[in-house]
Amino acid sequence: MEICDTHSPMANLSQFLKPEELPKYFGIDVDGTLYTKNVEGFERNVKAITQIRKRGYIPFICTGRSRKTSFNLFGPDFVEKTGYRGYPGVYKNGAVVYDEKGDILSLCAFSEDFLTKFSNFLTENKCADKVIFFTEDYEHSLADVCPEWRENLISINRNIPKTLTFEELLKKNVVMIKYAYFKLDLPDLKEGIDYIERADQDHTRDLCPPGVTKASALSTLINHYGLSPKDCGFIGDCYNDVECLRICSPSFAVANAKDVAKRSAQWVLDKTCDQGAVAEALQLTYGPL
Template sequence: MAETLQPIKAILSDIDGTLLNKNRVLSPLTVEAIKKVRNLYNIPFILISARMPKAITHLATQLEITDPIIAYNGGLIFHNSEKKEVVQNLTISTDVAYDVYSFLKDTDVHISLFREDEWFVETEDYWAKREINNTRVTPEFAPVEKTLEKWARHGFGVHKIMCMGDAHVVGELEHFMRREHVGNANAYRSKDTYLEITPMGTNKALAMHKVLDALGVDAANAAAFGDNYNDVEMLREVGYGVAMGNSPEKVKKAANVVALHHKEDGLAHELIRLFNL
């Protein structure tokens, strides 16, 4: 293992823009590097993402990893086993989701609703097709009001609301959420045209600490890979933070090292260098 500040005893990785290549799949080099690290060093490799569980578990299967999975940026943490025992389950109330719907119902902004492994959209529009292509998951189709009524009736909360469309309207929704629901949900602008709404208390760094504590690993002995603003705290709080070459400058400044672009298998090359593979 190459010299680092502390011995690495666990690795966490974001998925989109980090783990996957330009075709949004795992490259053969990435699969080989991760398997080698796990086999040679017996180090947990933890996938951490805003994605829903089944958009993550198929990647874990390809990588042959059984470590805990952090979905919805920490809204849902579960053991990657047959029973999928839940470690953390945070949700947004359906009342908040109704407010989001009411704000957007007279606009063309797309709304996706997520709960556990359920993903509901109203139609297979441009935005739904993009997400289907990105995640390899197909949604169910139903009116937003009907979905929320069903979940409210069963006492279910919402793990994530994704709103995609005109940047100006998305920006207005972001301001609305900060004004009306600052204590009820997090609103994160992953792109100008994307607003991801997640439960209070969801934060990659907090989720990371919860999982590392359960594994008995100090954050100083962990490495983390990420590429976007929601990775910044995680990269700062581990012993070895790696920002991808495609990251914004703020993310790069939060890391110990900047890897190659994700389209150039930056994660794999950094693992090869770091562990002398």
Template sequence: MKQKIVFFDIDGTLITEDGNQTLPESTVYAIQELRRRGHLAFINSGRTLFNVIEQPYILRIGFDGYVCACGAHILYRGKHLLTATVPYEAHAAVIDAARRYHMELLLEGPDYFYFDLSIPMNASRQSLYDRFPNHRENVDIPNKCFNKFVTWETPESDTASFVKAVSPWFTYINRGGGFGEFCMHAYSKATGIQFLADRFGLSLDDCYVIGDSMNDLPMLDYVQHSILMGNGTPSLRSHVEYVTTDILDDGIENALVHYNLIP
């Protein structure tokens, strides 16, 4: 079979989102078998680089590379193929707007999370702050390097005004529950796919994507061979070619078998 490239989301696709981060053994087997057969396996995630490559379950599976920060950072077998960071003129604008419109802010970079320590932390931000003691900085330090950011609404938030204030630079993804993700306009999970297809001389018909939630929509809509996890967002079913089984019901293995990528 001609070489194919498969892109995997992380949360809800490779591991469960129930707090246990369960990685099914069938998923480990399936991706390793995929690579043994000469195909390429890439993570395609909104997470930035350190928050992908340092995770033990990622290291255990083994991947050819990573599309991180919604397409803004691409790594292939240890080589940085693409690194895009937020332009300097946007730095102060994002921080000022977050404080003006009462949004809890977390800037996400290749090596650090940048926390706004001027306001109390909600449980989600506090958890990230505690989990990554070697990868945290204050948003107010100079020479920040970040690819994207996320926000949480507060009771005083004016989300619409905040989104408008940062719209010259960022695309807003409403993740629900007052949680928002902001990516640079020129980059997405779909642009990461196209970049690597061009790099390896593959057509989009050689590309397969597997995801579960709304922030996977750009890549699910971009290629024909799009796969939704059985536990995925129901409204995405109309956007994909195939719906596999749940993550704990061998969803990854069943998807790769369905497309004859593994036996």
């Protein structure tokens, strides 16, 4: 299949050719891509996923959310209509990977040393109420979240975290940290070595354990099935999707995607998430639905 410049935001869909070998797997981002509050747009996406699964292909979730919050967002009808329960799937920006049976293929957590230094920073700067710690399925904080955080979480359908002590936190597998409303300055910790940082579309920042990205996790999942990322399609919209958009084929950025995502994708779609962009990508890849 001939493709456009993988770093061009002006990929022309009129030049798109259906792959000769259709990808068995297809990774799908959630926020800003699959999920939309527009009922018609979301329903188009759900119908497309249902049809592709009936043909024997495996679309899967690849998101910064947990499986639990993703499916709370989709609603109870999603599983009934699609038959997809979130497995296989990539969650928490790649920190948690499940196979098709729901068994964990990979779970990457922050070290006690990192959490101790991070917690000390929060205490010294009085910003513990602006940070959320994520385990595989739950959200925690070291203080009641500030009003701005609470309002933000409600607006994007996220759970309000449960407060706990630092000693209690250390007993859990913290796979992702989200913060906002302050500048992070950790002189004893290096970004890219001790942690990975990404901007999120809701004006927050995500921290993941070292070496963890959606792309690393997608590779872990696909390699488990004896394939490589080039045998897997992908669609996304934001900063944490960039690496996947670069290594997967075909890869699509939705019309509402960040510019860096559009530059990283092989193709930029005409439709936004509100218009059913996932359905458009799946139809281009697998033929009429």
